[in-house]
Amino acid sequence: MACFATSCSLIRSLSCFLIFSFALLVDGLDLNGVIQWNDICRGYRDIQGAKVILDNGRLSGSVRRNGGFTMQVASFSDISDVHSGVFVLSVISHDFLFDQVGSIQSSSRKDASAPLLRVDVSDAEHNVSVRAFSPGTPLAAAPVASIGYPIVLAARARNAYFVEREAFNPLAMFQSPMMLMMLATGVMLFATPYLMANMDKDTLDEVKQKQGELLAAQSSISNMDISSLKSLLGGDSENSPQSSKPTAQTTPSLGKGKTKARKRMKGIKEGVPKPLALSKIVKFSTWVEDD
């Protein structure tokens, strides 16, 4: 026993490169690995104190400064010291999620669960094979193809613990649909008189009439009478029997509206009360909005 074999593990520190190797030592079977540094996890300082464990920590290996870790899976000098079976390998690190380099993440839960590896230790052949494993899937089922070595583990993501606070952004404020609608209304407020001025007489008449109806409907709402409103919503005010027989309350206002419209036409011809007509349009548009 005076002679002790130096470790002949295949592991070489290939400049921060991870190799899983299953070196057949004289005294036992080792599970070795090195963590590859990348842009997410730049070096040992980021993961100081990290460990790699099998199952619930029945075997564990601390990550060394060079990124490597070692676990003795089996000892040949001691027959009882063989951990054969299927194990789940996970990396215990506070800030990072680790993944094998080159593997396609089979889990659809990309960010939800930590990726794991399953390690099959065969007692008879004294070898180890490593496969991808998704949490919650059966271990006993026929395993997916073994991942050839060297298998490279690297940080896939750094845990994001915080959410961004929404800062005050006037541009974002004006991008909201409500603001856009308000803006559109505002633009219409100023644009309509010019549009109306450019309309031909027939269209103008039609618009005026609609406005008159709307006005009437509004006044009828204020008088708690919905019948005229119904007709308005029906969109067919002239042919509707209800609107042709308006109630006593609505009739005067309706008539008034018509006279108003007539008077207004007169006004337009004279080229004076543009703002007046405008206000009706505004009311019209707000009405449509409320609907």
Added chain:
Amino acid sequence: MLQVWAWLFVAVLPCLALYQTDAGKIDWHKELVGIPRTETPSVAPRIQLAAGADRRSFIISVSKSNVLSATTAVNGSIAWRYVLDPVDVIGVYQTNPGYVVTLSGPGGAYLRSYDITSGDLIFESRMHRPITGRLLEPARIGQDIVFSVDSTSDIFVLTNAFTVRRIDGLNGETKWQWSSEEQSSSILFSKLISTVTATYVVGLTKSFRSYTLHVVVLDSSTGALISSTDLSSSINGPADFVTLTSAKTPNPILAWLDEGYIKAVVLDKDLKSKIRSNRDNIYEEIKDLGVNDAGILLALKQDGTSHVLRIDQEAQGVGKIWEFSNSALATDQSQSIYAGGYDRVGLPYVARVHWSHTMHAASLQLFAANGADGQGMVTGFTFPFKAETHGTMEHVAIEAANPQPYTYVSRAVFTTSTGAVQLWQQENMQWTREESLTEITSVEFIDLPEPKAGQEGFSPQDLISRLTRQIYEAQNFPSYAANFGRRFLMGASTSTVTAHTKVSGPLYRDPFGFRKLLAVATSTGKIFGIDSANGNIVWSKFLPEGTYGGTVTPIKMFTTATVSDGKQPEIVLIAHRQAPSNSKSTTVYHFEALTGQPLLDPAPRELFRGGIADAYLKHNENKTIVIVGEDHKIHLYPNDPYVQAVFGSLAPSLYFALETSHQQLSGYQISPVTTDNTFKAFKAWTASLDPSERIQTIIRRPHEPVAAIGKILGDRRTLYKYLNSHLVVVLTASINLSQCSIYLVDGAKGTVLYNAAVPAASGACNVHATLTENWLVYHYFDEKSDAAKGYRLVSVELYEGTGVDNKTRSTDLTSYSYDSSLVTVFQRSFIYPHAITAIATTSTKFGISTRDVFLLVANEKQQIQSIPRRLLDPRRPKGKPTVGEQEEWLIQYDPVLPDDPHRVISHNYKVAGVRKIVASPASLESTSIVLTYGIDLFLTRVAPSNTFDILSENFNKLQLVLTIVALALGIFITKPMVQRKIMRQRWYNS
């Protein structure tokens, strides 16, 4: 539509995460390393000067919490630390200016080397299977580490008392290994000395009455056995021999205490040197002070007089070089403690420290062995060590400096019996670390009183003084106005109390009750008042005041008066007091919570002899504490005739469950003892647990407000919660550790309401559970399962009766009603990705937010994670949720719980070794204050259902103000336009 909303809700869940700006404001984290172990020199703290340009000194310590750490000597900050597994106990460590090397686990199964300045793990090697490690008595025997003295960075390691290895210090590879021929022989090797050519292994052979020394010589470069011999010696144990090396001699010297005389032998390859005996003095004890590299050891005579001995001039033996004056044991001073250390050029020093009862101060004598031109020189000073708050000094480690000839400056690190670590530079204290906070036994959250209005005292003043005061105060107006403007525009709601809040004057609560006082009792007998806003210690008290040598172990703590009762808050501590001569007694301490002032006179009140089985606080109007002694006698505190009368009337209806001496669960009933007007508990029942099982933990349902007694289903029917205040969770392990069980037991009559058996993982039952209202959650590792190996989180809910709409009024039902055993159980098992160390639920003021009780777990990654109640609902449907289920916001069952980093409420903090999580309600219903303790302390606020009762920090006050201004402007512009229009309208219409 509803389903869309339900999924939207799930999508929104992660939004409960922290904002970066809140981190460190609403939470704090205190990194601790644990009370240093001082029982053997091989693990005791020492000061090591690190190599490197800045020549920093580190205090290396191994703690009772099994943390290896390096503390910067200058400021007391933790440079690095490693939290090792509880089974991986460090047996010996060795330092040099570059590395810290440890042997841990049974027999020294693992060898690890760390960089001393950065804490980087250089290598980790397994020396042998932990299970084959020999458990030796005393524990310090059988393991040793020495650094090679040649140019290599190799390490010589002795493990398991028979194997020696030479190991490459850079990669941990074994260069050679030697094992003793007969591994089961009676020789226990326990010490290594290495020279360039030979490595000496010193062992002990057990003979009839004493031990005999045995030395083996190995070739340092090949490990080949050169010689092996027994030394004619008779020593009492492994502490009675010391190996010494010195620059003066190439050969080391082995010195031992043989029937009162110090004998020494020079070790060489053939071990033929003559044993020399020093017959000048008869000694009682010899001590290795860690300066044996300079050939120095300390010997104590029977009367306590201490001598410093050193390798003599001929390098053949040891001789006395100094006697510490007045070091003999005396009644007016404590026993001396000694330490050895080096200065920056490597010259050795020995320090003696003792406490003087008459002067109420400690004094340190520093012996410079090479001082005064090699004659040796002593300097000394007294320093104001506070024994009344820090207890006795248990260990000291020193470092010295020699700034100019005949001037010696010392830096001493003390470990005290209260678990404090202090650094004194000469007579000035530099810093204190209260490491006893790693040994917390109980915590109470104390509500603070509201600030009194006008507390500055607006007494009637004359005009001139009032004017001067107002003019004086007017100078603060600009900052006040600026503050007001900022508050008006930005809003400052939740950040009212931050970790930066200064502690000045009396403690007052903030508007939302976030700030509380934590009353903390530790197993060292020290209690603390801690400000929850920033973790600062407000007051501390060492309980065994005046009783030197006695220990006080706090068992339970209760808040007996609160601010809401209209009183100053008070706490009562029930503790076991053990005086050196007496047997154990149960003692009550009563404190004012805000100041720590004792309210009892004389301070501790001994209730009875013997220990306690349990203690409860009856939440009635006089807050009586019911203490059950080990003899099942009932003791009350406070104990006046009125309280006795009230308790007497209640007693027949009181039942409680206790763990019996055979680790089974029994129920007790209280009856008055007519003879002496006291009460006694009688066994009423024994729970029908499997007799092969032993109780590990009992968890009681917390005393908490319940907002809703039922759950309205989608079809307008109701499931009534089973709310039995006697409900207890019992976690058991079978004797052969093959199976663990979880029981829910009615603590009043012993009925088992729920029972589950889970496999034991690797021969240990490591089940964690929490119980609130009608909800039980437990966590275990399932390795037997063929389906999917991993951690399971099981959520169980109990509802009344046989199902929906079956109301049995479990809250006010008598325990003996048959209906109280009728329960409907819902359960679901989930896959949780991590091992956990603690589990708890949040608690809020009225329990309304419990609709979204968060589960808080501390996992192996040193994170505190919250899990929303909704994800753990045991009624989550397996198929697509029906309309009714959607209305209840139930989402489809998915066994895998997402591991979302947004739910890590401890964010970047590494919260190590959490043993317990406690939650306390704030004044706001939405918010719960969460404290975790174990090794580190961590406190934060969580809002399980979001802060619905407070304006969100997200609320954009500036936007609101701007919108109002814009609208006002709009009105201002359009008003004349509208007026003009109305006028025209009237003009044309009328």
